[in-house]
Amino acid sequence: xxERWIEALLTLGRHRTRSAVTAATMAWGMFMLxxxxxxxxxxxxxxxxxxxxxxxxxxxxxxxxTTQAHEGTPTGQTIRFDLDDITAIQRAIPEVEYITGRFxxxxxxxxxxxxxxxxxxxxxxxxxxxxxxxxxVTQGRFLNAIDLARRRKVAVIGLEVAAHxxxxxxxxxxxxxxxxxxxxxxxxxxxxxxxxxxxxLYVPITTAQLVFAGGRRVxxxxxxxxxxxxxxxxRVEAEVRRVLARRHGFSPSxxxxxxxxxxxxxxxxxxxxxxxxxxxxxxxxLGTSLAGVxxxxxxxxxxxxxxxxxxxxxxxxxxxxxxxxxxxxxxxxTLTVLSGGAGLVLGxxxxxxxxxxxxxxxxxxxxxxxxxxxxVATAVLITAGALAGGAAAARASRLTPAExxxx
Amino acid sequence: xxxxRELSKSYRVGNHQLDVLRAVDxxxxxxxxxxxxxxxxxxKSTLLNxxxxxxxxxxxxxxxxxxxxxxxxxxxxxxTRNETIGFxxxxxxxxxxxTAVENVALPLYYRGVPRRRRQRAALEALESVGLREWxxxxxxxxxxxxxxxxxxxxxxxxxxxxxLADEPTGALDSETSERILGLLRTLxxxxxxxxxxxxxxxxxxxxxxxIKIRDGKIEHEG
Numbered sequence: 077x078x079e080r081w082i083e084a085l086l087t088l089g090r091h092r093t094r095s096a097v098t099a100a101t102m103a104w105g106m107f108m109l110x111x112x113x114x115x116x117x118x119x120x121x122x123x124x125x126x127x128x129x130x131x132x133x134x135x136x137x138x139x140x141x142t143t144q145a146h147e148g149t150p151t152g153q154t155i156r157f158d159l160d161d162i163t164a165i166q167r168a169i170p171e172v173e174y175i176t177g178r179f180x181x182x183x184x185x186x187x188x189x190x191x192x193x194x195x196x197x198x199x200x201x202x203x204x205x206x207x208x209x210x211x212x213v214t215q216g217r218f219l220n221a222i223d224l225a226r227r228r229k230v231a232v233i234g235l236e237v238a239a240h241x242x243x244x245x246x247x248x249x250x251x252x253x254x255x256x257x258x259x260x261x262x263x264x265x266x267x268x269x270x271x272x273x274x275x276x277l278y279v280p281i282t283t284a285q286l287v288f289a290g291g292r293r294v295x296x297x298x299x300x301x302x303x304x305x306x307x308x309x310x311r312v313e314a315e316v317r318r319v320l321a322r323r324h325g326f327s328p329s330x331x332x333x334x335x336x337x338x339x340x341x342x343x344x345x346x347x348x349x350x351x352x353x354x355x356x357x358x359x360x361x362l363g364t365s366l367a368g369v370x371x372x373x374x375x376x377x378x379x380x381x382x383x384x385x386x387x388x389x390x391x392x393x394x395x396x397x398x399x400x401x402x403x404x405x406x407x408x409x410t411l412t413v414l415s416g417g418a419g420l421v422l423g424x425x426x427x428x429x430x431x432x433x434x435x436x437x438x439x440x441x442x443x444x445x446x447x448x449x450x451x452v453a454t455a456v457l458i459t460a461g462a463l464a465g466g467a468a469a470a471r472a473s474r475l476t477p478a479e480x481x482x483x
Numbered sequence: 484x485x486x487x488r489e490l491s492k493s494y495r496v497g498n499h500q501l502d503v504l505r506a507v508d509x510x511x512x513x514x515x516x517x518x519x520x521x522x523x524x525x526x527k528s529t530l531l532n533x534x535x536x537x538x539x540x541x542x543x544x545x546x547x548x549x550x551x552x553x554x555x556x557x558x559x560x561x562x563t564r565n566e567t568i569g570f571x572x573x574x575x576x577x578x579x580x581x582t583a584v585e586n587v588a589l590p591l592y593y594r595g596v597p598r599r600r601r602q603r604a605a606l607e608a609l610e611s612v613g614l615r616e617w618x619x620x621x622x623x624x625x626x627x628x629x630x631x632x633x634x635x636x637x638x639x640x641x642x643x644x645x646x647l648a649d650e651p652t653g654a655l656d657s658e659t660s661e662r663i664l665g666l667l668r669t670l671x672x673x674x675x676x677x678x679x680x681x682x683x684x685x686x687x688x689x690x691x692x693x694i695k696i697r698d699g700k701i702e703h704e705g
Contacts, residue, residue, distance in 0.1 A: 079598065090580055389576045392537055393637070394565025394593035396558050477564075478538035481576065 084406040098375045099415030102368035106416040109361030109453055110423025110445045116354040118443030123346045125441050132343035134208050135313055135336055137297040143332030155324050155333050157294040168319045169312060173302050176202035177294035179281045188253040189241040196237050198277045200284030208298045216248045216263035223280040232263035234274035257287055309340030373464035376408045380468045387472045388480025397473035408465025416457040484676050485511040490543035503529045505699040516671040518679045518687040521696035528649055531680045535568050535647045536560050565593050569638030573650035575630040577622040583633045584618040590641040608636035612666060628659030635666055645676040652686055664689050
C-alpha cells in the first residue's frame with residue numbers, strides 16, 4: 077500500500093514545476109480558509125467576551141415615566157417597582173427561571189473594618205442575582221432566602237474587597253461596617269466581569285431597604301428565561317409588561333412606562349451578524365480552495381491526457397480500469413492533501429503565533445481555527461482531491477487498452 | 484488455445500462503417516509458432532488486439548484457453564491479459580520513467596506479487612534476454628534492440644501461455660531482428676504459444692505456420 081503512495085509522490089516529482097505551482101494554489105486556498113475561520117472565531121470570541129459577565133438570556137427591567145394616558149390617568153406618571161412586583165411576575169410567568177430585584181443604596185458608601193476605611197459599591201439584591209451576573213462564590217455562600225426574610229445584616233464581598241481589608245487573613249465571619257451598620261461576611265466571590273465587579277459587596281435587598289429607608293422599593297428587576305431565543309424573550313417581555321401594567325395602572329402598549337433591556341435580543345443580533353460573517357468566511361475560503369481544486373483537476377486532466385499511452389500499457393499488462401482510476405486519484409489526493417495540509421498547518425501556526433500577541437480588543441479576541449473546522453476543511457480537501465482526480469481518470473478508464481495504446 | 488468463429492469488428496468513420504474484421508475463423512493450438520501477415524490496413528493488428536483482449540469485437544465467438552471471451556467481465560479480462568498473455572509491441576511501450584527491471588516487474592505488480600519476489604523474477608527475465616547488467620538503466624539509456632529485449636523480458640516474466648508480438652522487429656535492424664526472432668523461437672521451444680503479426684516475409688518464414696489476412700478476412704493458411 078505504501079509503495080503505491082510513494083509511486084504517486086514520485087510521479088508528481090517528475091513534473092516538479094507543474095506540481096509546485098498547483099500545490100502553491102491549493103496551499104494558498106487552505107491557508108486563507110484557516111485564517112478566515114480564525115478571524116471569524118476571533119469575532120465570535122469577542123462577542124462572547126462582551127456577554128461574559130451577564131446571562132445572555134436575561135431581561136433587565138427599569139421603571140420610568142408613562143407616555144400614554146390610561147383609564148383616566150394622565151401621562152407623566154412615575155412608575156415605582158416594589159417587592160410585590162417580583163412576586164407577581166413569578167406567579168404570572170412560571171417559565172421565568174431566575175428573578176431578582178436591585179435596590180440602589182446611596183452612592184459612595186464608606187466601608188470600615190478594623191479601623192481601615194474604603195469606598196466600595198454596594199448592591200442590594202435577591203439570592204437569584206448571582207445567576208444573572210454569573211457571580212462565582214469562592215468561599216462561604218451567597219445571599220439566601222432566610223437572609224432576606226430576617227433582614228439579616230450579612231454581606232458577600234468581592235475578591236478585591238477581601239484583599240483590601242483581609243490580605244492574608246480569613247474574611248469569612250469577620251464584620252464590616254457599611255454606612256455605620258455592622259454586617260457579617262458570609263461569602264467571598266469572584267466575577268469574570270472584571271475588577272469593577274470584584275470591588276462589589278452584596279447585601280440582602282430587604283436589609284438595604286430597611287437600613288436606607290427604602291420601604292419596599294425596587295429600582296430594577298432582572299430575570300432570565302430558559303431558552304435564549306428572541307421569540308421567547310419577546311413573549312416573556314410582553315407578559316412582564318402586561319403584569320406590571322395591571323399592577324401600576326399604565327397601558328401595556330405604553331413604551332415609556334418601563335424600559336426593558338433584552339440581553340437575549342442583543343446577543344441574538346450579534347450572533348446573527350457573526351453567523352453571517354462565518355458563513356461568508358466559509359464561502360470565501362471554500363471558494364479560494366475550490367480554485368486550488370480546479371487547478372489540481374486541470375493538472376490531473378492534462379496529466380491523464382499525456383499519459384494515455386502509459387495507461388494503455390498498464391492495462392495491457394493486467395491493470396483494470398478501476399486500478400487506473402485509483403492510480404490517478406492517489407496522485408491527485410497526494411498533491412491535494414500535501415499542499416492543502418501544508419496550507420492548513422501554516423494557517424493554524426500563524427493563528428497560534430499571532431493570536432495571543434494581538435492587542436486586547438473587545439470585538440476581536442483569541443482568533444484560532446477550532447478542531448472541528450479544521451476537520452471539516454480536511455474532509456472537504458480530501459473529497460475535492462478525490463473528485464478532481466476521479467473525474468480526470470474516468471476518461472482514461474473508459475478507453476479500451478488498444479485505444480489507450482494508440483494515445 | 485485459440486478458437487475464433489465468425490468474428491467481426493467494424494469502426495465508424497464519420498457516416499461510414501469500416502469493416503476491419505469480417506467473419507474470421509481461426510484456430511491456433513497450444514505451443515504453435517504462428518505468424519499473421521498482411522498489408523497495412525488488412526486488419527492484422529486489429530485481429531491481434533482482439534486476440535490479446537486489448538479490444539472488443541462486435542460479433543462472433545472467441546474462446547481463449549477454454550474460456551468464452553465474450554462472457555468475461557472487465558476484471559476477468561484484465562486478469563486473463565495478466566496471467567495468460569505476454570505482449571511485445573513494435574514501439575516497445577516501455578514506461579520511460581521506470582528502470583528496465585521496474586518495467587519488467589510491472590505485470591507481477593498487477594498480479595499482486597510482493598516486491599522482492601517481483602524484483603527477483605524480473606532480474607531472472609532480464610538475464611534470459613542477456614540484459615542483467617542493464618537492469619537499472621532507463622529505456623532512454625538503451626538501444627532499440629535492448630528496449631525490445633526488455634519488452635520481451637516483461638512479456639515472459641509472468642510465464643504466460645501465449646506471446647503476442649505486434650511487428651516485434653519493425654523498428655530494428657536486421658541483426659537485432661534476428662536476435663529477437665531467436666528469442667521468440669526459444670520461447671516456442673519451451674512450449675509457449677507465439678503469435679507474431681508482421682508484414683515482413685523473413686519474419687513470417689521463421690514461423691511454423693503463416694496466416695495471411697486481407698481486407699479483414701483470412702485469405703490463406705499454410
